[in-house]
Amino acid sequence: MSFNELNWVEFLKKKAKRPKSVFAGIGDDCAVIRNRGKYYLVSSDLFIENVHFKLKDISFINIGMRAASRALSDIAACAGKPKFIIISAGIPSYVTSRQMKEIMKGIEETASKCCTSVIGGDTSRSDKLFLDVWVTGEAKRPILRKTAKTGDYIFVTGKLGKLAFNKPFMPRLKKSFYLAKNFKVNAMIDVSDGFIVDLYRILKESGRGAVIFKDMIPVTRGESDLYRGEDYELIFTVDKNEPKIELLKKKFYWAGYIKERRFGYYSKEGNFKKRVKLKGYFHF
Amino acid sequence: MSFNELNWVEFLKKKAKRPKSVFAGIGDDCAVIRNRGKYYLVSSDLFIENVHFKLKDISFINIGMRAASRALSDIAACAGKPKFIIISAGIPSYVTSRQMKEIMKGIEETASKCCTSVIGGDTSRSDKLFLDVWVTGEAKRPILRKTAKTGDYIFVTGKLGKLAFNKPFMPRLKKSFYLAKNFKVNAMIDVSDGFIVDLYRILKESGRGAVIFKDMIPVTRGESDLYRGEDYELIFTVDKNEPKIELLKKKFYWAGYIKERRFGYYSKEGNFKKRVKLKGYFHF
Numbered sequence: 001m002s003f004n005e006l007n008w009v010e011f012l013k014k015k016a017k018r019p020k021s022v023f024a025g026i027g028d029d030c031a032v033i034r035n036r037g038k039y040y041l042v043s044s045d046l047f048i049e050n051v052h053f054k055l056k057d058i059s060f061i062n063i064g065m066r067a068a069s070r071a072l073s074d075i076a077a078c079a080g081k082p083k084f085i086i087i088s089a090g091i092p093s094y095v096t097s098r099q100m101k102e103i104m105k106g107i108e109e110t111a112s113k114c115c116t117s118v119i120g121g122d123t124s125r126s127d128k129l130f131l132d133v134w135v136t137g138e139a140k141r142p143i144l145r146k147t148a149k150t151g152d153y154i155f156v157t158g159k160l161g162k163l164a165f166n167k168p169f170m171p172r173l174k175k176s177f178y179l180a181k182n183f184k185v186n187a188m189i190d191v192s193d194g195f196i197v198d199l200y201r202i203l204k205e206s207g208r209g210a211v212i213f214k215d216m217i218p219v220t221r222g223e224s225d226l227y228r229g230e231d232y233e234l235i236f237t238v239d240k241n242e243p244k245i246e247l248l249k250k251k252f253y254w255a256g257y258i259k260e261r262r263f264g265y266y267s268k269e270g271n272f273k274k275r276v277k278l279k280g281y282f283h284f
Numbered sequence: 285m286s287f288n289e290l291n292w293v294e295f296l297k298k299k300a301k302r303p304k305s306v307f308a309g310i311g312d313d314c315a316v317i318r319n320r321g322k323y324y325l326v327s328s329d330l331f332i333e334n335v336h337f338k339l340k341d342i343s344f345i346n347i348g349m350r351a352a353s354r355a356l357s358d359i360a361a362c363a364g365k366p367k368f369i370i371i372s373a374g375i376p377s378y379v380t381s382r383q384m385k386e387i388m389k390g391i392e393e394t395a396s397k398c399c400t401s402v403i404g405g406d407t408s409r410s411d412k413l414f415l416d417v418w419v420t421g422e423a424k425r426p427i428l429r430k431t432a433k434t435g436d437y438i439f440v441t442g443k444l445g446k447l448a449f450n451k452p453f454m455p456r457l458k459k460s461f462y463l464a465k466n467f468k469v470n471a472m473i474d475v476s477d478g479f480i481v482d483l484y485r486i487l488k489e490s491g492r493g494a495v496i497f498k499d500m501i502p503v504t505r506g507e508s509d510l511y512r513g514e515d516y517e518l519i520f521t522v523d524k525n526e527p528k529i530e531l532l533k534k535k536f537y538w539a540g541y542i543k544e545r546r547f548g549y550y551s552k553e554g555n556f557k558k559r560v561k562l563k564g565y566f567h568f
Contacts, residue, residue: 030404031368031370031403031404033368033403042368042370042404042418042420044370044372044404044405044406044416044418045406046372046374046406046407046408046416048374048408048409048410050411051408051409051410052408084315084317084326086315086326086328088328088330088372088416090330090332090414119315119317120314120315120326120328121328122328122329122330122416123330124330124332124335124336125332125335126332126335126412126414127334127411127412128410128411128412130374130410130414132328132330132372132406132416134326134328134418136326
């Protein structure tokens with residue numbers, strides 16, 4: 001038996017003793033540390049050859065860009081502002097120094113676009129190429145997965161299934177900042193493993209159920225896009241008392257409602273109500 | 285051509301744009317961030333199957349202990365107090381959930397002995413087992429590699445070559461705290477890649493030379509211990525005006541003097557002066 005990602009997170013959560021200053025820890029996009037009224041965010045993201053990418057499919061500069069964007073997307077998901085990036089790299093003998101410099105260039109270009117910079121790193125020989133990108137950030141009011149409320153509107157920031165696995169993308173830092181500043185957003189997550197699974201993470205952490213309107217969720221190819229990962233759009237839930245809800249419905253995609261836990265996780269398709277099946281993109 | 289670790293660090297250093305609040309970055313044991321008069325430390329350490337350990341040589345609990353200790357040793361090297369630990373794990377299919385729990389137990393036991401705790405983590409499938417352990421810390425006065433001064437006494441905290449690669453060890457957090465509090469310590473590093481290479485790192489970062497007294501450096505088996513890594517004793521340099529220098533010579537091992545850069549890196553053996561050869565334990 002081997003761990004899948006949800007299992008491991010569950011296990012870590014049970015084991016980890018969270019000090020009082022740790023506002024959110026395992027099971028959220030970022031670890032959130034409260035210190036003298038400020039919230040500090042820390043997040044990491046693994047990007048591993050033959051797991052998340054194959055060398056024949058992606059250029060080295062795009063490996064760097066994607067590795068950085070994936071980690072920065074976690075900061076976006078918490079409505080944070082990125083501060084510093086630190087990189088651990090496992091480098092196999094078949095990757096040349098020129099190729100490593102390309103990767104570094106990709107990381108730095110993305111860092112610079114997101115107003116942050118690389119301040120340190122560790123490296124080691126390795127059988128396969130991997131990057132572990134760490135980002136620290138700050139937030140006035142971090143938005144977590146575990147704070148969705150019954151009656152919340154569920155939204156998604158953009159069309160799903162658009163993003164090719166080997167192309168760079170920009171983390172939704174501006175969108176999440178705008179949302180956190182102007183609306184009563186209760187919970188948020190980025191779509192890294194598929195809409196269905198990532199919304200499920202909000203439900204699980206918040207102890208809630210949901211109904212989604214499958215026909216209203218914007219997809220590129222069809223229903224399978226709801227189960228595809230690596231989209232990096234944001235799923236967010238908005239309080240039922242939000243006065244500017246119509247503006248949100250115009251600007252983003254309304255996808256459903258948060259329900260009480262006992263309701264379960266359902267999809268409304270026309271006049272039918274179907275139980276949602278979890279079969280998302282797991283890394284295990 | 286592939287990177288060796290010193291090359292990669294040099295490369296990162298040239299590329300990384302260090303913001304003003306970053307007090308020390310690439311090329312030191314920790315990244316040091318100054319914020320409102322406080323110093324925050326961040327450090328990471330990779331522990332990779334078939335690079336740093338082989339599964340047949342080490343128990344799973346010891347993998348966890350060693351991975352945590354190696355990262356905490358970087359905080360010790362900066363005279364910091366550890367705060368939080370975050371773990372990224374690459375888990376191959378042949379590692380069972382029971383074995384992962386053993387690893388986690390090892391990490392937590394070490395964390396708890398060092399008065400810190402695990403607050404988060406990321407995980408992914410991987411071909412080989414690896415852990416990337418991140419530690420944050422704080423220091424009133426962080427001690428760096430780059431601040432050795434000409435005339436400094438060079439010391440080492442303990443005997444080299446004692447430590448078996450598959451056994452747990454305790455990071456020298458108490459010793460480094462004691463040293464930083466009571467003496468004019470100018471520079472410090474932990475012995476991860478061998479005394480000769482790690483002292484060289486201090487010299488390189490500080491722009492200095494050194495003479496070491498090879499016969500006075502405590503070793504277990506002989507000269508080869510100076511080139512062996514994974515000791516985790518501390519090398520530290522003490523200002524020539526330190527009034528309590530005799531106390532230090534009693535408590536620790538005096539190993540030489542920091543010299544001006546143009547002096548070079550020499551070893552005094554009896555009446556002979558020999559240029560030190562760099563052939564330490566590199567991960568590349």
